[in-house]
Amino acid sequence: MMPLSHYLAFTFTLYIIGLYCLATKRNxxxxxxxxxxxxxxxxxxxxxxxxxxxxxxxxxxxHSIVIVSIALAGCVSAVALGIIVCAYRHYKTLDVRKLRRMxx
Amino acid sequence: MDRxxxxxxxxxxxxxxxxxxxxxKNGFPAFLYAVSNTNLVDVTRQVGRESSLFMWSRRxxxxxxxxxxxxxxxxxxxxxxxxxx
Amino acid sequence: xxxxxxxxxxxxxxxxxIIGWILRKGGAEKLCGxxxxxxxxxxxxxxxxxxxxxxxxxxxxxxxxxVYASCLRVDMLSxxxxxxxxxxxxxxxxxxxxxxxxxxxxxxxxxxxxxMVGGMxxxxxxxxxxxxxxxxxxxxxxxxxxxxxxxxxWESVExxxxxxLMSAAGSASLLFGLSLIYGLAGTLNFHGLASVLKGVKPNIxxxxxxxxxxxxxxxxxxVVPLHTWLPDAYSAAPAPISxxxxxxxxxxxxxxxxxxxxxxxxxxxxQWSMVLAVLSLxxxxxxxxxxxxxDDLKRLLAYSSIGHIGYxxxxxxxxxxxxxxxxxxxxxxHALMKGACFLCVGAFVYRVGVRRLDEIAGIGRxxxxxxxxxxxxxxxxTGMPPLNGFISELTLFMSSVEAGxxxxxxxxxxxxxxxxxxxLRVVKALLQRREAEGFENVKEAPLLMLTPILVMVFMIVLFxxxxxxxxxxxxxxxxxxxxxxx
Numbered sequence: 205m206m207p208l209s210h211y212l213a214f215t216f217t218l219y220i221i222g223l224y225c226l227a228t229k230r231n232x233x234x235x236x237x238x239x240x241x242x243x244x245x246x247x248x249x250x251x252x253x254x255x256x257x258x259x260x261x262x263x264x265x266x267h268s269i270v271i272v273s274i275a276l277a278g279c280v281s282a283v284a285l286g287i288i289v290c291a292y293r294h295y296k297t298l299d300v301r302k303l304r305r306m307x308x
Numbered sequence: 309m310d311r312x313x314x315x316x317x318x319x320x321x322x323x324x325x326x327x328x329x330x331x332x333k334n335g336f337p338a339f340l341y342a343v344s345n346t347n348l349v350d351v352t353r354q355v356g357r358e359s360s361l362f363m364w365s366r367r368x369x370x371x372x373x374x375x376x377x378x379x380x381x382x383x384x385x386x387x388x389x390x391x392x393x
Numbered sequence: 394x395x396x397x398x399x400x401x402x403x404x405x406x407x408x409x410x411i412i413g414w415i416l417r418k419g420g421a422e423k424l425c426g427x428x429x430x431x432x433x434x435x436x437x438x439x440x441x442x443x444x445x446x447x448x449x450x451x452x453x454x455x456x457x458x459x460v461y462a463s464c465l466r467v468d469m470l471s472x473x474x475x476x477x478x479x480x481x482x483x484x485x486x487x488x489x490x491x492x493x494x495x496x497x498x499x500x501x502x503x504x505x506x507x508x509m510v511g512g513m514x515x516x517x518x519x520x521x522x523x524x525x526x527x528x529x530x531x532x533x534x535x536x537x538x539x540x541x542x543x544x545x546x547w548e549s550v551e552x553x554x555x556x557x558l559m560s561a562a563g564s565a566s567l568l569f570g571l572s573l574i575y576g577l578a579g580t581l582n583f584h585g586l587a588s589v590l591k592g593v594k595p596n597i598x599x600x601x602x603x604x605x606x607x608x609x610x611x612x613x614x615x616v617v618p619l620h621t622w623l624p625d626a627y628s629a630a631p632a633p634i635s636x637x638x639x640x641x642x643x644x645x646x647x648x649x650x651x652x653x654x655x656x657x658x659x660x661x662x663x664q665w666s667m668v669l670a671v672l673s674l675x676x677x678x679x680x681x682x683x684x685x686x687x688d689d690l691k692r693l694l695a696y697s698s699i700g701h702i703g704y705x706x707x708x709x710x711x712x713x714x715x716x717x718x719x720x721x722x723x724x725x726x727h728a729l730m731k732g733a734c735f736l737c738v739g740a741f742v743y744r745v746g747v748r749r750l751d752e753i754a755g756i757g758r759x760x761x762x763x764x765x766x767x768x769x770x771x772x773x774x775t776g777m778p779p780l781n782g783f784i785s786e787l788t789l790f791m792s793s794v795e796a797g798x799x800x801x802x803x804x805x806x807x808x809x810x811x812x813x814x815x816x817l818r819v820v821k822a823l824l825q826r827r828e829a830e831g832f833e834n835v836k837e838a839p840l841l842m843l844t845p846i847l848v849m850v851f852m853i854v855l856f857x858x859x860x861x862x863x864x865x866x867x868x869x870x871x872x873x874x875x876x877x878x879x
Contacts, residue, residue, distance in 0.1 A: 228316035380406075
């Protein structure tokens with residue numbers, strides 16, 4: 205197995221990719237995918253740590269946490285897609301930079 | 309690719325390099341403060357079954373509340389997509 | 394299985410759609426609100442029973458000493474927060490019977506309201522980090538939908554989308570921080586973490602984990618660099634939801650910050666207290682100065698909320714028992730004051746339809762009770778002596794002087810002066826003689842909307858003149874927080 209620091213670099217890279225996606229993309233659906241990438245970075249981090257406690261053993265606590273977290277990510281995406289449907293009906297576009305009517 | 313995307317790409321590349329150097333320099337002290345490891349499951353056993361036994365016996369509160377979050381998301385989607393006259 | 398108040402809230406939340414469907418067949422859909430109010434009253438009485446039990450020692454469910462099980466741990470601070478949440482939720486539910494009557498899908502609204510209050514009470518009662526996260530997500534998901542509930546108007550949908558994006562990014566950062574803590578300590582239980590991390594040398598990875606946690610909780614608590622969702626969401630949500638958002642949802646973020654920084658991160662507390670002090674100064678000043686520039690009443694109140702979050706962070710930065718007493722007391726007082734303000738502005742919007750300062754001028758003569766209530770709660774916000782804002786701001790000032798950070802105390806006083814600037818502007822606009830157009834048939838607010846407002850104002854005045862019970866409760870709550878690791 206590779207040393208822990210390589211896996212950790214992977215999860216941090218995923219987190220930074222998620223932040224990049226949230227900060228720069230224009231399409232609303234891509235922003236939801238950015239949030240999903242962020243949550244999956246955290247899930248991967250849990251699994252990486254659970255396998256690294258002792259050689260040949262895994263920790264079921266991390267598995268339980270990841271199972272619940274995947275369901276919660278699904279709920280957030282469902283509600284976000286519902287709001288995007290409403291926003292599309294009002295603004296007729298999926299570009300998040302056009303939603304600028306509120307100022308101040 | 310407009311200016312915001314290019315700026316974001318450059319900044320994320322710099323951040324990834326910085327994070328990589330940071331991790332290489334300070335190794336992660338995995339489980340430095342661990343309390344006890346009586347719960348670990350050997351990979352030679354059936355990990356799926358053991359994990360689900362653990363989850364239902366020790367983490368029951370999380371599972372019930374997750375079911376309520378699912379209910380809340382369903383009700384929320386119904387509320388957002390309701391038909392208005 | 395859970396503690397009784399949570400059980401009640403969830404049973405009522407899950408059965409409200411069914412009751413709503415039955416009532417719709419019977420033609421009396423408005424009674425769904427009454428069902429929700431009964432649920433909140435029942436769980437409020439159970440919180441009182443829990444209060445009597447928790448004052449001796451913390452109540453735990455399942456086995457909290459075992460560090461892998463999810464558990465609920467109720468001590469005095471949890472009961473304090475839970476009673477605030479249920480109280481404000483109850484008053485907002487009474488108010489929304491009348492306010493939301495033009496909408497379709499009313500049973501869904503009350504279901505989401507009950508599950509949001511249930512999620513907040515669960516956050517207060519959680520004894521394990523991941524349990525807190527799951528309840529936090531319950532509260533957040535319900536609040537996203539409630540902000541965007543009136544989807545016929547464009548501003549609700551836009552504000553709901555922006556709020557969702559920022560808040561979900563915050564929850565994801567929170568989860569990432571939790572994974573780093575799990576990697577360091579192997580457990581996520583509060584009691585276990587507090588006892589293990591008590592005298593530890595500061596480790597750079599603990600700093601990283603606390604940074605992620607602070608980003609996650611700080612977005613919800615609207616600390617200054619992370620506050621940009623707040624003015625849009627508060628001004629676009631329906632008035633009872635704005636009241637709940639400003640009064641208690643933001644305070645849940647502050648409560649979670651208290652829990653994390655005083656139980657889990659004991660070794661880091663010294664380093665973080667200076668950072669928190671600077672952040673609270675920036676938050677206070679930014680909130681109050683930007684509120685001076687606003688014309689829209691709801692946005693003005695939203696920026697004033699940011700200022701008050703800055704006051705609460707002062708107690709957190711100071712870190713002594715008096716500081717935490719001040720924070721807890723200010724959480725309760727701010728919930729009352731801001732809730733009353735938002736409900737009054739909602740009454741104006743319900744009767745007249747506008748909420749900008751120039752269009753609402755002179756309404757004081759037509760709606761006297763609402764205007765008096767709004768003036769009293771606005772004066773309480775600036776910290777005037779016979780009202781309850783004064784007590785909590787005085788406690789925070791004294792705690793900062795005692796801890797040697799007198800500049801924070803002076804900042805509180807200067808910010809009170811700034812806040813009196815915009816408060817006097819609003820009061821002058823409300824009470825002036827010359828009316829704006831369109832006020833011919835404006836009557837007083839309906840009784841169902843007026844009752845929660847008057848109850849809140851009565852409590853503002855009562856706890857300003859006689860603060861002893863609440864002060865004692867807050868002191869016990871602060872003591873329970875500080876004694877967690879022992």
